[in-house]
Amino acid sequence: MPGVxxxxxxxxxxxxRSVRRFGPRPxxxxxxxxxxxxxxxxxxSSNLQPWSVVAVRDPDRKARLAALAxxxxxxxxxxxxxxxxxxxxxxxxxxxxxxxxxAATEYLxxxxxxxxxxxxxxxxxxxxxxxxxxxxxxxxxxxxxPAEVAAELGLPPHAVAxxxxxxxxxxxxxxxxxxxxxxxxxxxxxxxYDAAADEHISAYDERLAAxxxxxxxxxxxxxxxxxRLRGPESMAGRHVLRQTLEALGLPSR
Amino acid sequence: MPGVxxxxxxxxxxxxRSVRRFGPRPxxxxxxxxxxxxxxxxxxSSNLQPWSVVAVRDPDRKARLAALAxxxxxxxxxxxxxxxxxxxxxxxxxxxxxxxxxAATEYLxxxxxxxxxxxxxxxxxxxxxxxxxxxxxxxxxxxxxPAEVAAELGLPPHAVAxxxxxxxxxxxxxxxxxxxxxxxxxxxxxxxYDAAADEHISAYDERLAAxxxxxxxxxxxxxxxxxRLRGPESMAGRHVLRQTLEALGLPSR
Numbered sequence: 001m002p003g004v005x006x007x008x009x010x011x012x013x014x015x016x017r018s019v020r021r022f023g024p025r026p027x028x029x030x031x032x033x034x035x036x037x038x039x040x041x042x043x044x045s046s047n048l049q050p051w052s053v054v055a056v057r058d059p060d061r062k063a064r065l066a067a068l069a070x071x072x073x074x075x076x077x078x079x080x081x082x083x084x085x086x087x088x089x090x091x092x093x094x095x096x097x098x099x100x101x102x103a104a105t106e107y108l109x110x111x112x113x114x115x116x117x118x119x120x121x122x123x124x125x126x127x128x129x130x131x132x133x134x135x136x137x138x139x140x141x142x143x144x145x146p147a148e149v150a151a152e153l154g155l156p157p158h159a160v161a162x163x164x165x166x167x168x169x170x171x172x173x174x175x176x177x178x179x180x181x182x183x184x185x186x187x188x189x190x191x192x193y194d195a196a197a198d199e200h201i202s203a204y205d206e207r208l209a210a211x212x213x214x215x216x217x218x219x220x221x222x223x224x225x226x227x228r229l230r231g232p233e234s235m236a237g238r239h240v241l242r243q244t245l246e247a248l249g250l251p252s253r
Numbered sequence: 254m255p256g257v258x259x260x261x262x263x264x265x266x267x268x269x270r271s272v273r274r275f276g277p278r279p280x281x282x283x284x285x286x287x288x289x290x291x292x293x294x295x296x297x298s299s300n301l302q303p304w305s306v307v308a309v310r311d312p313d314r315k316a317r318l319a320a321l322a323x324x325x326x327x328x329x330x331x332x333x334x335x336x337x338x339x340x341x342x343x344x345x346x347x348x349x350x351x352x353x354x355x356a357a358t359e360y361l362x363x364x365x366x367x368x369x370x371x372x373x374x375x376x377x378x379x380x381x382x383x384x385x386x387x388x389x390x391x392x393x394x395x396x397x398x399p400a401e402v403a404a405e406l407g408l409p410p411h412a413v414a415x416x417x418x419x420x421x422x423x424x425x426x427x428x429x430x431x432x433x434x435x436x437x438x439x440x441x442x443x444x445x446y447d448a449a450a451d452e453h454i455s456a457y458d459e460r461l462a463a464x465x466x467x468x469x470x471x472x473x474x475x476x477x478x479x480x481r482l483r484g485p486e487s488m489a490g491r492h493v494l495r496q497t498l499e500a501l502g503l504p505s506r
Contacts, residue, residue: 002386004287009262009384013291013377034257036441038266040434042376045393046481047461047474049435052450054442061444085446090439091482093451094475103484108495108505109396110482112368116415119372123295124266127380131262133255140298143362154445162369181293182302186343188289189307191314192407193338197305198346208300221300222347228299229344229363231356242361242505252361252495252505 012130017178019135020074022168026057027080031132035082035167038128039121050110051118051162052087054153055080061152068148069164070141070236078166083142083149084122086114086250089158105158108252111245118162129167139164144236146244158249175215180207182221265383270431272388273327275421279310280333284385288335288420291381292374303363304371304415305340307406308333314405321401322417323394323489331419336395336402337375339367339503342411358411361505364498371415382420392417397489399497411502428468433460435474 004010032055039053056062057080065083066075075081088105095102104110122138129136142149142164149161186200205220212219219227232239242252257263285308292306309315310333318336319328328334341358348355357363375391382389395402395417402414439453458473465472472480485492495505 002384004283004385007287007384009265010287010291010381012262013294013381016294016296018296030257032441033437034260034263036437038263040437040440041266041269041431043269043271043379043391045391046477047432048478048481049440052440052442052446054444054446056444058444087440088482089448090451090454091478093448094454095479095482098475098479100479101484102479102482104482104488104492107485107488107492108498109488109491112365112494113393115365115369116372119369120376123373123376124380126296127377128263128266131255131260132257138296138298140366153442154447156446156448159446178294179300184286184289184293187293187302187305187340188285189305189406191307191309191311193305193307193409193412194407195342195346195409198343201343201347222351224299225301225344226348226351226353226355228301229341229348229355229357231354232360235357235360235362238362239357239360239506241365245361253492 013127015178016130017176018137019170019174020137021171021174022078023171025169027134027167031134034132035125035128038124042120042124044117045113048113048117050086050088050114051121052085052159054083054085056083064152068145069139070144072139072141075139075164075166078168080167082165082167083153083161084118084163084165085155085159086118086162087159088114088250089156092158106251106253111250111252114250115162122165125165134167135170136165136167139166141236143238143241146248150248160245160248160250180211266380268431269383270429271390272423272427273390274424274427275331276424278422280387280420284387285333287385288378288381291377295373295377297370298366301366301370303339303341303367304374305338305412307336307338309336317405321398322392323397325392325394328392328417328419331421333420335418335420336406336414337371337416337418338408338412339371339415340412341367341503342409345411359504359506364503364505367503368415375418378418387420388423389418389420392419394489396491396494399501403501413498413501413503433464
């Protein structure tokens with residue numbers, strides 16, 4: 001029976017950090033194939049496989065995507081930028097060819113399946129990248145301007161970019177560490193949910209404030225969560241995402 | 254530089270299959286802790302960590318959840334059933350304590366972050382389980398009756414069960430294999446999306462029809478996708494998920 005001690009997969013998972021500065025080495029096609037194979041091996045609801053991925057290496061396109069994604073320079077600096085797409089268009093094309101309706105794609109449930117299954121796949125790619133010595137970071141800001149991203153990538157209707165993933169060899173000089181998380185007791189409940197688990201947050205606030213200060217950042221966890229979720233003004237334009245998704249063919253009925 | 258050949262993480266990912274029959278050995282607390290630690294090490298948008306997990310071992314509760322999740326007996330048979338919760342209630346409690354608004358939680362964008370970040374975490378747990386010799390399968394049917402599941406687990410407002418994960422030692426006699434996926438060329442696009450990738454679907458349809466037939470199931474991929482997404486009647490009640498999420502405090506403005 002494999003155990004926890006000395007488990008290399010667990011060790012790799014626990015050592016993961018976001019990488020936003022990359023060395024010059026390109027990501028090879030063999031590595032890209034491995035990331036996609038890992039992604040495809042993730043679970044998917046009813047085997048729908050409702051996602052696609054667009055691998056972007058062209059410097060000009062990366063620069064345009066960086067501008068669309070909150071002007072984050074590391075998007076252009078990464079040798080490979082993967083755009084993960086919740087893709088119901090494949091099923092829609094099948095339905096059109098077969099002359100049948102596909103009304104389930106009008107509902108929020110199906111849009112959520114698209115996002116969730118894309119996430120399951122992408123997280124497998126993240127760990128596969130780690131196993132190959134590659135670093136990565138997700139880019140949710142690709143949702144700041146979904147219509148412009150769809151145009152840049154030639155996405156058909158019913159296909160929407162959910163998040164990007166910048167991939168490359170980590171620059172060892174990047175000032176960044178493994179960010180501490182909430183104490184396990186704050187997120188793990190047994191048999192029934194217990195809001196008293198929140199008692200572990202104050203110790204975490206202290207720990208994260210110290211971590212942030214080490215990297216020149218202010219605030220603890222609570223203050224940053226409250227600022228991030230304050231309202232439309234803290235959402236970088238994503239407060240209209242429901243309407244944009246509907247216009248792009250992923251409605252939320 | 255670690256490579257693709259002989260990479261144990263990739264090998265483990267590619268060998269994953271859904272496990273729906275479990276041996277009698279319990280999942281230990283040490284293993285559960287490892288799964289949660291792996292989950293917590295996954296990326297999360299702005300470090301929001303908007304999820305919780307409820308570990309269910311009580312046989313009666315598992316049986317009730319199995320009934321709510323499409324009467325799938327393996328939910329009760331698994332020694333451990335993890336219910337992954339998109340949890341904005343923690344942030345809401347912080348906000349209430351601080352006397353501030355948290356209006357971003359009214360928007361679809363934030364609900365999607367809740368579901369996506371929960372999925373990233375859960376997928377890490379899936380692979381951690383594999384590394385420990387445990388099998389698992391996701392249970393999307395936990396969304397068939399979200400309000401009843403919330404009541405069973407005592408979930409507070411703004412916390413919703415996204416999917417379950419049945420975990421245990423695989424029964425080696427289960428008739429199941431690693432399900433083939435779409436050819437990589439059908440899902441991987443370079444620089445821009447190319448719908449001509451659909452040309453790879455027909456070969457996959459033949460392959461999956463043969464796989465299904467081996468396990469006594471009818472249909473190829475296309476026919477099953479079209480049946481699954483036909484309309485509300487194929488959604489096991491989840492066509493009202495948007496309204497239910499809103500009632501439970503995860504609206505989609």
